[in-house]
Amino acid sequence: MTQITPAMVKEHGLSEAEYQKILDLMGREPSFVELGIFSVMWSEHCSYKSTRAHLKKLPTKAPWVIQGPGENAGVIDIGDGDAAIFKMESHNHPSFIEPYQGAATGVGGIMRDVFTMGARPIAMMNALRFGEPSHPKTRHLVSGVVSGIGGYGNCMGVPTVGGEVNFHPSYNGNILVNAMCVGLARQDKIFLSAAKGAGNPVVYVGSKTGRDGIHGATMASAEFDDASEEKRPTVQVGDPFTEKLLLEACLELMATDAIIAIQDMGAAGLTSSSAEMGDKGGSGIELDLDKVPQRETNMTAYEMMLSESQERMLAVLKPGREAQAEAIFKKWELDFAVIGITTDTSRLVVKHKGKVEADMPITALSDAAPIYERPYTERKPMAGEPAYDKSKGVLASLKTILASPDMASRRWVWEQYDHTVMSDTVQVPGGDAAVVRIHGTGKALAITTDVTPRYCRPDPFEGGKQAVAEAWRNLTAVGALPLAVTDNLNYGNPQKPEIMWEIVAGIDGIGAACRALDFPVIGGNCSLYNETNGEGILPTPAIGAVGLMKDVTKMATVAFKRAGDVIILIGETKGHLGQSIYLREIEGREEGASPKVDLAIEKKHGDFVRRLIETGRVDTVHDVSDGGLAVAIAEMAMPRGIGASVGIAGLPDAIPFWFGEDQARYVIAAPFAEAEKIVAEATAASITVAELGKTGGDRITLDDKDSVAVAELKAGFENWFPNFMAGEEIPVTN
Amino acid sequence: MKSAVIVFPASNCDRDAKVALEQMTGKTPAMVWHQDSELPDVDLVVLPGGFSYGDYLRCGAMASQSAVMRSVKAHADKGGMVLGICNGFQVLTESHMLPGALMRNAALKFVCKPVGLEVQETQSGFTRKYENGQRVTFPVAHGEGSYFADEDTLDRLEGENRVAFRYAKGENPNGSARNIAGILSEKRNVLGLMPHPERVVDDVLGGTDGRGLFQSLIEALS
Numbered sequence: 001m002t003q004i005t006p007a008m009v010k011e012h013g014l015s016e017a018e019y020q021k022i023l024d025l026m027g028r029e030p031s032f033v034e035l036g037i038f039s040v041m042w043s044e045h046c047s048y049k050s051t052r053a054h055l056k057k058l059p060t061k062a063p064w065v066i067q068g069p070g071e072n073a074g075v076i077d078i079g080d081g082d083a084a085i086f087k088m089e090s091h092n093h094p095s096f097i098e099p100y101q102g103a104a105t106g107v108g109g110i111m112r113d114v115f116t117m118g119a120r121p122i123a124m125m126n127a128l129r130f131g132e133p134s135h136p137k138t139r140h141l142v143s144g145v146v147s148g149i150g151g152y153g154n155c156m157g158v159p160t161v162g163g164e165v166n167f168h169p170s171y172n173g174n175i176l177v178n179a180m181c182v183g184l185a186r187q188d189k190i191f192l193s194a195a196k197g198a199g200n201p202v203v204y205v206g207s208k209t210g211r212d213g214i215h216g217a218t219m220a221s222a223e224f225d226d227a228s229e230e231k232r233p234t235v236q237v238g239d240p241f242t243e244k245l246l247l248e249a250c251l252e253l254m255a256t257d258a259i260i261a262i263q264d265m266g267a268a269g270l271t272s273s274s275a276e277m278g279d280k281g282g283s284g285i286e287l288d289l290d291k292v293p294q295r296e297t298n299m300t301a302y303e304m305m306l307s308e309s310q311e312r313m314l315a316v317l318k319p320g321r322e323a324q325a326e327a328i329f330k331k332w333e334l335d336f337a338v339i340g341i342t343t344d345t346s347r348l349v350v351k352h353k354g355k356v357e358a359d360m361p362i363t364a365l366s367d368a369a370p371i372y373e374r375p376y377t378e379r380k381p382m383a384g385e386p387a388y389d390k391s392k393g394v395l396a397s398l399k400t401i402l403a404s405p406d407m408a409s410r411r412w413v414w415e416q417y418d419h420t421v422m423s424d425t426v427q428v429p430g431g432d433a434a435v436v437r438i439h440g441t442g443k444a445l446a447i448t449t450d451v452t453p454r455y456c457r458p459d460p461f462e463g464g465k466q467a468v469a470e471a472w473r474n475l476t477a478v479g480a481l482p483l484a485v486t487d488n489l490n491y492g493n494p495q496k497p498e499i500m501w502e503i504v505a506g507i508d509g510i511g512a513a514c515r516a517l518d519f520p521v522i523g524g525n526c527s528l529y530n531e532t533n534g535e536g537i538l539p540t541p542a543i544g545a546v547g548l549m550k551d552v553t554k555m556a557t558v559a560f561k562r563a564g565d566v567i568i569l570i571g572e573t574k575g576h577l578g579q580s581i582y583l584r585e586i587e588g589r590e591e592g593a594s595p596k597v598d599l600a601i602e603k604k605h606g607d608f609v610r611r612l613i614e615t616g617r618v619d620t621v622h623d624v625s626d627g628g629l630a631v632a633i634a635e636m637a638m639p640r641g642i643g644a645s646v647g648i649a650g651l652p653d654a655i656p657f658w659f660g661e662d663q664a665r666y667v668i669a670a671p672f673a674e675a676e677k678i679v680a681e682a683t684a685a686s687i688t689v690a691e692l693g694k695t696g697g698d699r700i701t702l703d704d705k706d707s708v709a710v711a712e713l714k715a716g717f718e719n720w721f722p723n724f725m726a727g728e729e730i731p732v733t734n
Numbered sequence: 735m736k737s738a739v740i741v742f743p744a745s746n747c748d749r750d751a752k753v754a755l756e757q758m759t760g761k762t763p764a765m766v767w768h769q770d771s772e773l774p775d776v777d778l779v780v781l782p783g784g785f786s787y788g789d790y791l792r793c794g795a796m797a798s799q800s801a802v803m804r805s806v807k808a809h810a811d812k813g814g815m816v817l818g819i820c821n822g823f824q825v826l827t828e829s830h831m832l833p834g835a836l837m838r839n840a841a842l843k844f845v846c847k848p849v850g851l852e853v854q855e856t857q858s859g860f861t862r863k864y865e866n867g868q869r870v871t872f873p874v875a876h877g878e879g880s881y882f883a884d885e886d887t888l889d890r891l892e893g894e895n896r897v898a899f900r901y902a903k904g905e906n907p908n909g910s911a912r913n914i915a916g917i918l919s920e921k922r923n924v925l926g927l928m929p930h931p932e933r934v935v936d937d938v939l940g941g942t943d944g945r946g947l948f949q950s951l952i953e954a955l956s
């Protein structure tokens with residue numbers, strides 16, 4: 001047996017204290033295979049050891065929550081016996097090293113998490129953060145990630161309906177690729193991962209196992225340095241063709257009643273899938289690795305247990321149903337093998353070539369995994385109102401902002417994704433939220449992903465709140481009732497107290513907003529150690545959220561639709577310029593306090609706006625967020641080239657009014673008679689409301705004075721991304 | 735009108751084709767697995783969009799060799815109608831049921847967006863309900879849709895009025911020769927096109943321009 005040395009323990013990412021705990025749990029020195037299994041199961045990626053204590057504080061329950069965190073994905077009740085199943089997950093580290101395959105396998109992995117529960121995936125979203133545009137690697141990474149997402153999702157035939165793209169220098173060495181999948185199932189056909197009962201066959205289906213991705217989960221739990229690119233062999237290679245077959249075969253098998261439990265082999269592959277299934281079912285699992293379909297010769301037990309080869313599933317069947325299952329997988333030309341059996345020993349036993357390579361209590365891998373209350377150092381949120389040059393013209397700044405990296409159209413990205421396959425996409429990318437009809441019904445799901453990372457470093461708590469509030473607002477703005485969220489928490493190294501505080505405060509902010517908005521967290525993923533050479537990313541707690549529309553014909557979009565509509569602003573504008581897009585793009589500074597979210601007001605305003613849409617009174621709504629009111633109005637004008645004349649009497653200072661990023665605001669456009677009623681009703685409900693002007697013409701006119709052609713704004717807005725990707729010189733801003 | 739939709743491994747617009755046929759004809763098409771060597775008794779066979787065999791080797795190349803394609807060819811030889819959409823068009827050229835080939839898009843990127851088309855030829859069972867020169871909008875969603883054929887073949891296609899759909903001026907999304915979006919076979923009973931008419935038969939999804947194609951088929955086959 002291989003002697004375990006301190007160097008081997010260190011290479012496996014385990015601390016001395018953790019190794020001592022392993023010795024105590026095992027009562028002996030672990031074998032090399034056992035050490036490998038501990039290392040992946042106790043990695044940050046699999047065990048959530050730094051965050052678990054804090055994640056417990058999130059609200060996870062509501063009458064419509066069928067399955068909260070802890071399974072492959074969360075499940076909510078969307079009426080009529082239907083369930084929506086969704087989750088968001090990061091694939092940050094692999095995507096930086098090999099962007100195409102990293103992003104592609106991220107998409108494949110999150111789809112498996114959803115269809116392993118019995119759902120057909122119906123929509124994909126992705127939240128992407130890249131380094132500054134002028135960084136030499138950015139263009140290469142954007143190109144690779146976008147084609148990887150498209151390459152995988154398009155082949156699967158699942159529409160990719162939206163997401164986010166941000167650029168910031170803090171991501172120069174650590175890009176973020178967070179993919180979200182939403183699936184649809186019947187409530188009585190949801191599959192879980194608990195391998196209950198002894199003597200049941202454990203079957204392996206899908207692709208063969210190779211040597212790819214060994215220790216991916218461990219890599220995802222460490223900081224990067226200059227040698228990280230040498231880790232390219234630990235990035236897996238995706239095969240969407242096999243995954244499409246696996247999806248159809250699994251759904252076909254799920255239509256029978258042969259399955260007891262099923263789980264995809266994601267991070268840490270065979271190890272985590274078998275350990276988690278045994279753990280949840282309270283049973284043991286015995287694996288015979290000689291039976292595992294192998295792509296390469298002479299693979300060791302260590303390699304097979306730690307391989308992250310893609311497109312594989314592990315299932316526990318009812319005894320005697322093997323032949324029925326095998327016939328389905330043979331039809332889809334996929335590998336099928338009985339590789340083990342469940343036992344009543346609560347132990348994970350791994351045999352290979354007649355030798356027992358691992359024999360360990362399953363609880364040692366799950367419950368006994370370390371949990372850290374890591375120390376954190378509180379930092380005062382940044383405060384203050386930043387100064388700005390009052391002489392700058394509003395419309396010139398608007399034009400600059402619309403053609404800036406974070407605000408320009410993402411059409412270049414989403415036109416590479418098939419967003420209309422499955423013929424249910426009712427609202428395509430580019431609006432406040434994507435809307436996908438529930439097949440064969442008049443209902444629909446609205447989906448969004450949101451976070452404003454530049455708010456989260458100055459004030460992690462308010463930033464966490466704001467991410468949830470904006471997601472809730474975006475769902476509301478299309479007319480959906482927000483139901484639940486999945487969080488994807490991307491942070492730096494939790495062993496640094498100042499980073500740990502960002503994590504703790506961010507989770508607290510998310511929790512506060514989710515509680516106030518009745519918006520439970522039903523699943524999520526943490527990606528820590530997003531640091532390169534000691535430089536951490538902006539805290540980026542991405543929120544993926546889903547809402548329900550009972551009648552898809554009552555939907556709002558951002559586009560102005562008629563000339564002569566009255567433009568109404570719901571919500572109070574104090575003119576908050578701290579950490580705003582305006583301050584960064586026009587003044588060249590990231591300063592001041594992040595905007596505060598008043599959750600009670602957020603809820604009041606959102607409920608008011610949603611009722612107007614649900615009752616068919618309003619079809620044109622946009623939430624006000626990045627870039628403020630001026631940007632919101634421009635975004636409503638550009639889709640159809642319908643202009644607007646706007647202004648407000650007695651404005652002391654134009655810049656904060658038009659570009660401030662105060663929260664809980666919406667812009668509505670409605671015909672005159674309806675608009676008058678809306679203003680009266682809002683006033684009666686003590687909601688701050690203002691008439692800003694009227695739609696019409698092909699220009700945006702301010703205070704009857706200055707104006708700019710909508711077409712001119714649109715040219716800058718649409719051209720930035722294609723020009724950037726075509727390799728045009730990017731001016732260094734400020 | 736009786737129809738069948740062929741399902742290859744990794745076809746992914748098979749359900750969309752089925753739903754559009756159901757909605758337009760009131761009848762559910764037969765879903766035929768690629769390994770079935772016999773077709774049911776149908777008037778129309780649809781080869782749907784997708785990534786048959788993962789687009790490995792060349793788009794449509796492996797599907798063209800599958801068992802069911804022999805029956806699809808026999809169906810067309812007898813005058814039966816065949817509609818190939820997107821990957822289905824690629825399968826038709828790879829099977830030599832239509833001339834030419836579909837190459838990588840000129841921009842080397844997958845493209846999904848609505849594009850303006852002109853109906854160029856209404857003398858066919860697929861297009862008779864449109865007006866000649868009618869402008870319609872169908873979405874495209876493909877990475878390999880750039881139609882290519884030698885000059886003689888292109889001249890012949892145009893001379894025989896076999897270009898059914900052309901990308902409107904300024905709308906060619908992939909660099910197709912002579913803006914060709916869809917072509918007919920010599921006997922005019924096989925149509926291959928890259929844009930997706932089956933995605934625009936429902937008002938809620940932002941357009942109904944695809945209905946004309948299905949209405950043409952219903953009229954031609956009833």
